[in-house]
Amino acid sequence: MKSPLAIVGLIFVVLGMLATAAGHWIGLFVAPPEAMMGDVGRILYVHVPTAWAALIFFMVAFVAAIGSLWSGWRGFDAATTGAVEVGTVLTFLLLIQGSIWARPTWNTWWTWDPRLTTSAVLAAAFGVVLLMRRLIDQPAKRQMATAVATIIAFVDVPVVYFSVKWWASLHQQASTRASMDSVMGLPLGVAALGMLVMGTGLMLLRTKVELVRLAHEADAPELPPTAAPLRLDDPAGGDPTLDEAT
Amino acid sequence: MTRVFAMTLTILRKDLLVEWRARAQAVALLGFAAVVLLLFSFAVGPDSTMLAKHAGGYLWLALLLASTLLLGRSLQTEVETDALEALLLAPVPPAALFYGKALANAGLLVMVALVAVPVDLAITGAGIVENPVLLALIVVLGAAGIAAPGTFYAALTARIDGRQLLLPLLLFPLVVPALLASVKATSLVMTGDPMEQLPGWIALLVCFDAIYWSLCGLLFEKVVDG
Amino acid sequence: MDGMIDGGWGFVWAAYGITWAVLLGYLVTLVLPGRLSPPGS
Numbered sequence: 001m002k003s004p005l006a007i008v009g010l011i012f013v014v015l016g017m018l019a020t021a022a023g024h025w026i027g028l029f030v031a032p033p034e035a036m037m038g039d040v041g042r043i044l045y046v047h048v049p050t051a052w053a054a055l056i057f058f059m060v061a062f063v064a065a066i067g068s069l070w071s072g073w074r075g076f077d078a079a080t081t082g083a084v085e086v087g088t089v090l091t092f093l094l095l096i097q098g099s100i101w102a103r104p105t106w107n108t109w110w111t112w113d114p115r116l117t118t119s120a121v122l123a124a125a126f127g128v129v130l131l132m133r134r135l136i137d138q139p140a141k142r143q144m145a146t147a148v149a150t151i152i153a154f155v156d157v158p159v160v161y162f163s164v165k166w167w168a169s170l171h172q173q174a175s176t177r178a179s180m181d182s183v184m185g186l187p188l189g190v191a192a193l194g195m196l197v198m199g200t201g202l203m204l205l206r207t208k209v210e211l212v213r214l215a216h217e218a219d220a221p222e223l224p225p226t227a228a229p230l231r232l233d234d235p236a237g238g239d240p241t242l243d244e245a246t
Numbered sequence: 247m248t249r250v251f252a253m254t255l256t257i258l259r260k261d262l263l264v265e266w267r268a269r270a271q272a273v274a275l276l277g278f279a280a281v282v283l284l285l286f287s288f289a290v291g292p293d294s295t296m297l298a299k300h301a302g303g304y305l306w307l308a309l310l311l312a313s314t315l316l317l318g319r320s321l322q323t324e325v326e327t328d329a330l331e332a333l334l335l336a337p338v339p340p341a342a343l344f345y346g347k348a349l350a351n352a353g354l355l356v357m358v359a360l361v362a363v364p365v366d367l368a369i370t371g372a373g374i375v376e377n378p379v380l381l382a383l384i385v386v387l388g389a390a391g392i393a394a395p396g397t398f399y400a401a402l403t404a405r406i407d408g409r410q411l412l413l414p415l416l417l418f419p420l421v422v423p424a425l426l427a428s429v430k431a432t433s434l435v436m437t438g439d440p441m442e443q444l445p446g447w448i449a450l451l452v453c454f455d456a457i458y459w460s461l462c463g464l465l466f467e468k469v470v471d472g
Numbered sequence: 473m474d475g476m477i478d479g480g481w482g483f484v485w486a487a488y489g490i491t492w493a494v495l496l497g498y499l500v501t502l503v504l505p506g507r508l509s510p511p512g513s
Contacts, residue, residue, distance in 0.1 A: 006508045013499060024488060040480035043487045050491065069468055089498055093491050100487045104480045125419040132416065135406050145402055148465050149416060152395065155461060156420055163423035163450055167430065198495070205502040216510050 005211070009204030016198025023049070023191025031187055040104045044184070047097045049192035050090050051115070053199045057087035058126065058154055060203070065150035068143055074214055075207075077143040080150055081133065082206035084126050086199050091123040114165035121160045125153040139217060250342045257338065257346025258353075264323065265354060271319075272354065275312055279362040282308040287369045294371045301372040302432035305362055306388065306425055312358050313351075313392045314414045317400040320351055325404045334470060344397065344466035348459070352386075352393035359385045372436045380444075384431045387451040391424030392417075394455065398462040401469050427451045 027045030034041025061083035068076035098116045099109045110116070129149045136142040265272055286304040290296055324330040333343060363385070367373065375381050399416045403409040431447040502508070 003508065010503075017495075028484070028488070038480060040483055042484050046488050046491050069465075089494065093494055096490050097487045100483050100490075104483050121419045121422050124415075128412070128415045128419070132403075132406070132412055135408050135412065141405075144468055144471075145406075148402060148468060149399075151465065152398075152420065152458075152461065155457065156423070159423045159454060159457065163426045166446070166450070167426045202495075202499060202502065205499075205508065209502055209507045212508065212510050 003208060005204055005208045009201045009208060012197050012201025012204060014201075016194050016196070016201055019194030020049070020191050020198055021194070023187045023189070023194055027187035027191065031184065034184075037105060040101070043097060043101045045187045045191050047094070047101060048188055049195040050094050050097060051119075052192050053195040054087050054090035054094055054119075054122075055157075056196065057083045057090065057199055057203065058122070058157065061087060061126075061150050062154035065147040065154075069147040069151070072140075072143070074139075074143070075211065077146060078207045078210035078214060079203075080146055081130070081210045082203040084129055084146075084150055085206050086203045088123060088126045088130060089202075090195075090199065091119055091126070094119050095123060112164070112168040114161060114168055117164045117168065118157070118161045121164075122153075122157065125156060126150070129153060139214065250339050250345075253338050253342035254345040254349070257333075257343055258349045261320075261347060261350035262353065265350070272357070275316060275354075275358055276361045278315065279308045279312045279358050280365045282311055283362060283365050283369055297370040298372045299433075299437070301366055301370040301436055302429045304370065305359075305366045305432060306429045308362050308366070309355060309359060309389070310392060310418070310421070310425065312362075313355055313396055314417065316354055316358075317351060317393075317396040317417075318410060318413055320347055320397060320400050321404045330470065340467040340470050341463050343470065344401070344463050345459075347401075348390075348393050348397040348462070351397050352390045355389035355393055356386055359389060367436075375436060377435060381432065381435045384428060384435065384448065384451070387448065387455060388424060388428030388432075390455045391428065391451060391458070392421055394458040394462050395420050398458075398466060398469070401466065424451060424454045427454065 024045060027042055031042070031045075033039050034044070037044075061080050064076050064080040064083055067073070068080050095116070098113075098119065102111050102113075102116070103109055129146060132149060133142055133146055136145055283304055286307065287297060290300070321330070324333065334340065363381070367375065396413075396417055399413055399420075403412045403416070406412060427447045427450040431444055431451065434444045434447070
């Protein structure tokens with residue numbers, strides 16, 4: 001816990017949580033019910049900041065991935081992982097909140113709203129990047145694969161959004177959301193800032209965790225060269241797949 | 247530039263030749279697509295209006311599922327025999343390797359579609375397509391949209407354990423726009439296009455292809471280096 | 473206020489509750505012993 005990255009991360013998380021809680025408090029207890037949605041409209045104060053933060057962290061991941069790919073520096077790799085993971089967690093939250101929002105307002109748990117659908121596609125696309133990381137043992141290759149898949153997934157964001165928007169709008173009228181009231185600005189702004197700071201802190205912590213893991217992996221002693229195992233049924237001796245692994 | 251182009255054609259020729267020599271596998275792929283189409287029809291039931299309405303969707307899901315089998319083995323020969331390094335040392339520019347393989351995969355997907363489209367039309371009772379040239383254009387654009395990121399991810403996952411699962415997981419979310427556009431455009435060609443929406447969907451497909459054929463070609467060097 | 477949806481606090485609490493629970497839970501997984509500093513140091 002002595003590392004500056006972890007300390008800064010924790011400070012950000014605490015500050016961000018305080019700001020988010022303040023924004024949510026105003027949204028839940030001070031702000032008047034939303035004109036059309038009533039009290040259900042208060043979900044917006046958690047939903048909209050989550051959406052903004054998720055998108056920003058995918059953007060951060062994209063930039064870090066480009067740096068990671070062209071510099072090969074381990075810090076960028078850890079930062080990409082941190083940003084993708086925080087963005088994915090927020091996107092999953094976004095889907096849950098969106099479902100909860102859709103039930104009372106549109107009378108369904110799921111609708112092909114472009115934003116909801118794009119979030120689902122994004123959660124899948126970035127979630128798989130994290131899964132893929134777990135399956136690659138070689139650090140250099142893992143760094144390359146993570147960066148490349150992150151870049152490709154991020155480039156897909158606008159394409160998915162516009163295609164789904166177009167596709168859904170031909171089926172049903174475009175979903176209308178509550179127009180922004182001026183009284184909504186304060187809790188939204190405070191909660192959004194808080195989410196962003198909290199997310200940054202979580203991302204820094206996750207980056208530190210990844211750096212520790214990568215350093216641990218790099219410090220680990222090399223495996224001794226594996227001798228070809230004696231195979232009685234194979235006259236040539238040895239398993240070609242084992243040679244490949246060394 | 248001309249060298250990259252010539253190399254691309256050489257790789258394309260090599261891959262198609264390999265496919266031709268192992269044509270039993272290609273035939274099996276055609277059978278797979280046909281069986282998938284049949285299964286979709288069974289799953290939805292014998293309601294013929296429903297089947298005809300969704301004929302475009304079945305076609306593209308069958309092609310997408312077939313593509314994962316096709317892509318999965320597209321680099322397997324090279325990886326298993328360590329020929330990838332030899333190819334790069336030859337030297338084949340990485341971009342030429344990517345474009346050659348992606349073109350070969352797109353071509354094979356179009357070949358699968360040559361069988362899948364008639365089967366789809368027959369099973370779903372969607373009838374005769376009035377404008378086969380337009381349908382062919384959509385099939386080519388859609389196949390290209392699957393082939394470029396598909397070939398790219400096949401190379402990325404070629405040496406990872408669990409690639410059979412990872413490749414579709416990476417590919418499916420990515421090709422959602424291409425899938426939407428292909429299905430929509432195909433349905434419009436099959437059932438008529440009273441509201442003139444077709445050009446828009448084809449334009450979307452062209453954009454998707456342009457983005458991923460250039461981006462994947464650009465990044466491929468990093469993939470084969472790593 | 474015609475057409476305003478009545479009630480629905482249950483949905484609001486569910487949305488906020490799940491969000492905070494997941495974020496706090498995620499934070500806990502990050503600060504577990506051994507994750508921010510190498511094991512054995």
